[in-house]
Amino acid sequence: MSGAAKIRFENVEKRFALRDGEHVALGGISFEVGAGEFFVIVGPSGCGKTTLLRIAAGLDRPTSGRVSIAHGEGERPENAMVFQGDSIFPWMTVRENASYGLRMRGAARAHIDEVVGHYLDRTGLRRFADAYPYQLSGGMKQRVSIARAFACDPEVLLMDEPFSALDEQNRTLLQEELLRIWDETKKTVVFITHSVDEAVTLGDRIMVMSADGLPKAYVDVPFSRPRSVLELRATPEYGRLFHDIWAQLRTEIHEVA
């Protein structure tokens, strides 16, 4: 972990009431994410990843336990989320979507134009600034969602499988873009995925979650930054990490199936 703890999860437990009894989505999780750390969570489907992130974002309450995010100086929002699946507003243009967080916080017009313009450039969306989401491909929509989250300059960035709906080429492209933007800002990120490839490519540290909503293993990723996705994947170290994490996950997936 690099630096002081930025996010602290303390005994976070989440149970959902069902018709017949209840479902334990998170079984009391504790861990910390360091300031400026790119923290990745991998786990099988349904293990509680989205639930954990929504609690961190303050969108849901834990049944018990708590999540605290350390505040830096200034008036920045505590967190911004890139949601799993389509989440950009269909009734707003690309620019209106990307500036949403800033507008809701009453930022000055000139500041909004400058920051949003920057991220639209970074994500290659400048030409589509006035397009509506129905005119965009899936990859472009996810770029808008990422620009929206970065533009409001949050203390921490919460990303819930932002690329899982994309094809291989698009995913690799967006991973590279994300790495480039992230290198500029060095934000604290919690990134969820069920792709081991993606976890090793992006993360500083990886938490493997078990099917019953508990941390199973932590893996440090030693690669230096800035990273190039393709070069990285050619190294033997990459293959070894991939293998280790996959071995951890496989037992979990067998348990679920």
Next chain:
Amino acid sequence: MKIGEATRDRVLSVASPVALFVLWEIASRAHWIDSRFFPAPSSIAGTFGAMIANGTLLSNTLTTLERLAIGLVVGGVPGLVLGLAMGLYRPIYALVDPLISATYPVPKSAILPLILLVFGLGEASKIAMVAIGMFYPVVINTAAGVRQIDRIYFDVGRNFGARGPAVFRTIAFPGALPVIMTGVKLGAGLGLILIAIAEMVGAQSGLGFLIWNAWQILQVNVMYVGLITIAVIGFVLTVMLNELERLLIPSRTRR
């Protein structure tokens, strides 16, 4: 010469009413149909011209339009606000929905006597009739429109700091707008029907009065002029609302 399909369809859709008028004219002049009830279009056109010249058509049309416009606003704005509140807050929905469901099926024309009793024979009762016609479709569609918005958009709003009025303005209203517009169109159509009825029973002015009065004194031509004018108002209203919809919902304009 080859003509495009679109041009052909347009020609056909103009040709059918023209053919009808020509047939009507001939039938009326040849006394195949009773010209007391179906005066020739040319004679109706004459009455039309006379009524424009002496100002009666314009003044009655303006009276009706004013009642219609005020009524649509008086019924539409509360319908919109209440519908948004119902769509956003479950307790409000639980509280209000039974009342609306219970009163909605009552034919609006059937409550005219009650409205006359409560609001008297003046302007208020006419406006109230239009307002009632507008209110129901707008409130019902707005509530339904808000409730069908995907939950994730409200989560996005919360996550990015939208609170209170900003949630209405940036999510609930634009998200429900396509459904709301359907309600507005329904309500405006209903309002036009109701204003005509209301003016027939308890008014001394307006197109409804004009038509009713013409029947009572057997001025059949005048009756037709009134009918045609109301039809034109209905048509123009529809065109205007479709245009408004196109302007308000650019994200739906897929061409």
